[in-house]
Amino acid sequence: MKSTIQDLIKQSDHEAIQDILMTQTExxxxxxxxLIGFAEYNTxxxxxxxxxxxxxxxxxxKSTSTYIEYxxxxxxxxxxxxxxxxxxxxxxxxxxxxxKIIFDDSEEDLFYKEIYTHKDNSVTRFxxxxxxxxxxxxxxxxxxxxxxxxxxxxxxxxxxxxxIKLHELESDLLAKAIGYLEYSQQKTVIIxxxxxxxxxxxxxxxxxxxxxxxLFKSNAKIYVIDPSNFxxxxxxxxxNADLIITKYSTDKLYxxxxxxxxxxxxxxxxxxxxTGSSSDQYRDCIDIAVKIAFSINTKLDIDxxxxxxxxAIQEISNQQEINLNLPFSSNVAGRIKQATDNDVRKLTNKxxxxxxxxxxxxxxxxxxxxxxLTQSYKTFDSLYYKPxxxxxxxxxxxxxxxxxxxxxxxxxxxxNTELCGExxxxxxxE
Amino acid sequence: xxxxxxxxxxxxxxxxxxxKFLAENRDIDMNYxxxxxxxxxxxxxxxxxxxxxxxxxxxxHNLDKPIxxxxxxxxxxxQALLQILEECVETYDxxxxxxxxxxxxxxxxxxxxxxxxxxxxxxxxxxxxxxKEHGSQSTTHHTPEKNELDDxxxxxxxxxxxxxxxxxxxxxxxxxxxxxxxxxxxVNQEL
Numbered sequence: 064m065k066s067t068i069q070d071l072i073k074q075s076d077h078e079a080i081q082d083i084l085m086t087q088t089e090x091x092x093x094x095x096x097x098l099i100g101f102a103e104y105n106t107x108x109x110x111x112x113x114x115x116x117x118x119x120x121x122x123x124x125k126s127t128s129t130y131i132e133y134x135x136x137x138x139x140x141x142x143x144x145x146x147x148x149x150x151x152x153x154x155x156x157x158x159x160x161x162x163k164i165i166f167d168d169s170e171e172d173l174f175y176k177e178i179y180t181h182k183d184n185s186v187t188r189f190x191x192x193x194x195x196x197x198x199x200x201x202x203x204x205x206x207x208x209x210x211x212x213x214x215x216x217x218x219x220x221x222x223x224x225x226x227i228k229l230h231e232l233e234s235d236l237l238a239k240a241i242g243y244l245e246y247s248q249q250k251t252v253i254i255x256x257x258x259x260x261x262x263x264x265x266x267x268x269x270x271x272x273x274x275x276x277x278l279f280k281s282n283a284k285i286y287v288i289d290p291s292n293f294x295x296x297x298x299x300x301x302x303n304a305d306l307i308i309t310k311y312s313t314d315k316l317y318x319x320x321x322x323x324x325x326x327x328x329x330x331x332x333x334x335x336x337x338t339g340s341s342s343d344q345y346r347d348c349i350d351i352a353v354k355i356a357f358s359i360n361t362k363l364d365i366d367x368x369x370x371x372x373x374x375a376i377q378e379i380s381n382q383q384e385i386n387l388n389l390p391f392s393s394n395v396a397g398r399i400k401q402a403t404d405n406d407v408r409k410l411t412n413k414x415x416x417x418x419x420x421x422x423x424x425x426x427x428x429x430x431x432x433x434x435x436l437t438q439s440y441k442t443f444d445s446l447y448y449k450p451x452x453x454x455x456x457x458x459x460x461x462x463x464x465x466x467x468x469x470x471x472x473x474x475x476x477x478x479n480t481e482l483c484g485e486x487x488x489x490x491x492x493e
Numbered sequence: 494x495x496x497x498x499x500x501x502x503x504x505x506x507x508x509x510x511x512x513k514f515l516a517e518n519r520d521i522d523m524n525y526x527x528x529x530x531x532x533x534x535x536x537x538x539x540x541x542x543x544x545x546x547x548x549x550x551x552x553x554h555n556l557d558k559p560i561x562x563x564x565x566x567x568x569x570x571x572q573a574l575l576q577i578l579e580e581c582v583e584t585y586d587x588x589x590x591x592x593x594x595x596x597x598x599x600x601x602x603x604x605x606x607x608x609x610x611x612x613x614x615x616x617x618x619x620x621x622x623x624x625k626e627h628g629s630q631s632t633t634h635h636t637p638e639k640n641e642l643d644d645x646x647x648x649x650x651x652x653x654x655x656x657x658x659x660x661x662x663x664x665x666x667x668x669x670x671x672x673x674x675x676x677x678x679x680v681n682q683e684l
Contacts, residue, residue, distance in 0.1 A: 313584050383529070384536050384584075387504055392526055423505055426498075436494055 065094050072102050072110055080110060084117040092118065093167045099245050100238030104303045111245065118246050133164040145170060148194060155338050156350040157450050160403055171195060174236055179353045181403045186356035188253035188275065188349065189240040191232070196271050201257075204230070204264040220294050221311040227262045227298035237302050244280045251356040252278050253349070256296055275352045281364045284308050288359075288370060290317050290351035310367045316355075316380050317401075318393060319345035326394050342447040345396050354379050354401050354408075378412045390419040391443045399448050399456040407453045414460040421467045431474050435467055496525040503533035508541050515549050523550045528577030535581040540590040547598045550574055578602055 064083070071080045084090075090098075095118045102110040138146045139158060146152060149164070162180040166172045173195055177188040229237070233256055240254045257264040258272035265272040276296045277288040287309045289296045297309040319337045320327040330337045330344060338347040346354075358375030359365060370376060371385050379401050380386045381393045391397065400415070402408045418439060426432045442463040448456040499521055502510040511530075515521065523530060523546070534542040551557050554570040563571065578595070582602045595602060 383500075383504055384532055387536075390501075392500070392529070394526070422501065426501065426510065432498065433494055436497060440494075440497070 064090060065098065068098055069101055072098070072105055072107055075107060075110070077109055077113060081113055084113065090117075091167060093239060096242030096246060097235065097239045099242035100240070101242075103241050103245065103306055104238065106303075106305065114242075115246060131166040131169060135159065135162055138164065143170065149175075149190075150193065153336065153339060154349060155340055155344065155346040155398075156353055157403060160353065173232065174239065179356075181357060184357045184360055185249075186251050186253060186353060186360065187243065187247075187249070188352070189236050189243070189255065190275075191236065191255045191271075191273055193270065193273060196232070198266065198269060198271065200232070201230070201264045201266045201271055204262075204266070206261040206263040217311045220297060220313070223262070224294070224297040224309070224311065225301065227259065227301065229298065229302055230257055230264065233257060234302060237299065240278060241285065241306070244278065244285065250280055250360050250362070253352045253356055254278055256299065258295065259298075275349045277352050277356050277359075278307075279359055279362075279365055281362075286365060286367050288316075288355055288365075288367070290348045290355055291315055292318070308367060310370065314371060314385070315382055316371065316376055316385060317346070317348075317351045318382060320393055324394070342398060342449050343396055346398060346401055351379060351401065354403060357403065358405075378408050388416045388419050390415055390422060390439065395443045395446060397443065397446045399446060399453055402450065402453055404453070407457065410457050411460065414457065414464055418460070418464055418467065421464065421471070425467070425471055428474065431471070435470065438466065438470075439463060495521060500526070500529050500533070503530045503542065503546075506533070506537045506539060506542070508539065508545065511542055512545050515545060519553070521549070521553075523553065524573055524577070527580070528574075531577050532581055532584070535585040535591065538585070538588050538591065540588070540594045543591060543594045544597070547594065547600075551598065575600070575602075 068080055068083060071083070095114055099111055099114045099118070102108075102114060133142060133145050135158070138151060138161065141147055145164065148170070151158075151161070156179070160179050160181055162178045162185070165176040165178065167174070171192075173192050175190055175192055177190055179186050179188065236254060240252045243249070244252055253275050255273050255275055258274045259265060274291070274295055276290065276299070279286045279288060283306075285307050287296050287299050287307060289310070292315045293310040293312045297311050300307045300309040320330075322328065322331055322337060327337050334341060334344055336344070338345045355375065358379065359373070365373065371380070377386045377388075381389070381395075381397065381400065383389050383392055399407065399411050402411065422432075422435055422439060425435045442459055446456060446459075495518055499511065499514055499518075502514060530546055531543070534540075534546060550570075554567055556563070556567055556571055560568075560571075578600060579602060587602065592602075
């Protein structure tokens with residue numbers, strides 16, 4: 064049924080599609096979403112409208128729903144082992160933020176949805192069921208012949224990305240996500256893509272490596288925001304270059320340390336993974352994508368070329384090259400900086416900016432600089448807080464800020480007193 | 494703490510402090526955090542800062558001499574620097590002023606991306622970093638591509654041993670097939 068309609072979309076046969084939709088009973092809501100995405104891809108706007116109407120009809124008939132939902136409680140209790148199968152225990156996102164998981168038909172679906180919510184904010188992740196991906200379908204993926212490992216410019220990245228074909232599963236999932244954006248009136252969704260190396264899908268360990276990105280819809284365009292490196296996902300515009308806008312750059316919004324770094328090795332020794340749920344582990348790309356989506360859900364528009372200047376990105380980024388006011392490098396996990404709660408995140412970042420200004424001012428006095436830096440890094444290096452302890456984290460940063468200020472004031476007073484004494488002696492000596 | 498201090502001066506785009514600090518400290522690890530000092534210079538498009546950092550690196554590693562006189566250690570140091578600079582050029586637009594500073598220090602990372610076709614052709618020819626030695630004598634050599642550079646610099650002892658043999662054979666004889674089997678693409682690390 065779905066493929067018949069896809070053929071009719073290609074032929075722009077509105078009437079035939081309408082006839083089928085009026086009588087069909089097989090199509091699920093997800094099928095309709097996917098068809099909307101397919102129609103978008105083929106720039107068939109009239110058919111998009113027809114499908115949206117059909118979607119509304121389906122909404123009214125709840126009996127067509129075959130969804131299987133796992134609530135937060137089900138996931139916490141690992142009902143049917145779903146949480147383990149999906150690797151939720153390895154994730155860094157706060158468990159209470161993941162409200163539910165939805166399979167269209169069964170837990171054996173290749174695609175599923177995760178719904179993340181916090182207060183009145185929500186975002187849906189269109190995910191691959193990683194363990195079930197047909198590994199043999201990826202072995203055809205080849206490195207691009209003429210790919211050069213060094214991508215030295217925006218134009219060079221574009222040339223390489225333009226040659227990467229989306230895998231059929233990527234296209235299907237993307238079509239679903241686009242359809243959902245159309246139907247739900249949501250601004251953002253998160254979508255899984257396949258990680259690639261020189262165009263080849265990474266499948267080194269027998270599993271396909273996944274990566275998650277944010278899609279932001281505005282003015283009939285969909286912008287791709289990559290939480291880590293924009294060059295990883297710029298091939299998505301090959302789906303439909305008029306619809307999907309990607310950024311051709313190597314800008315990194317967020318990156319955990321390398322496994323070869325000192326901190327990376329320590330975390331691998333301790334947890335087997337640099338990213339994870341412990342307070343000293345780093346956040347993963349799904350977690351960061353959720354935070355980005357929450358932060359930009361209220362925006363009407365974004366400028367992808369200047370995305371790094373957005374307040375939300377400045378707050379979430381752990382890259383000093385992106386946030387020039389960040390007083391510590393990515394060697395500090397500092398998860399509190401990317402807290403889900405707006406107030407926590409904004410306060411933390413305000414305090415960090417203030418501390419950086421203090422360090423900058425104090426650097427004029429060389430004999431004081433080392434003391435302040437040492438004290439500040441002692442606090443930064445212990446910025447390990449679970450969400451329940453974020454108030455303590457903020458208090459600790461405030462204490463540091465006050466302590467820096469006090470030390471500086473005392474130092475200035477001491478210098479001033481000494482100067483006064485010297486001047487006094489000079490005047491009296493005269 | 495010294496690394497953090499210098500990193501801060503570069504991040505704050507404070508050239509005067511960078512100059513003073515480097516004059517007072519001769520033992521700074523310029524490769525700290527994958528060359529963060531250089532990255533800040535590029536981020537700020539500050540050619541003066543780059544012109545302070547590069548001579549410090551050259552002096553520290555004694556690279557101011559013809560490349561054929563380099564020891565193995567010096568070759569590795571130079572390649573580490575080129576790798577850092579390549580990453581900078583990948584991330585930031587290379588201004589005319591920055592290019593001039595690189596040229597002044599005999600480093601050519603130029604890549605005309607104004608014409609896509611021309612750039613595609615330059616891909617075919619690979620990334621060539623031509624270096625002219627300091628002084629009157631000039632030498633140009635083909636510096637390995639980025640993945641090759643990664644391999645040359647960052648690998649385990651066994652791999653380094655292999656690489657050393659390759660270097661000793663001369664860079665033009667680098668066996669790309671061997672090198673391509675190495676797996677070191679941190680820049681592509683997905684989350």
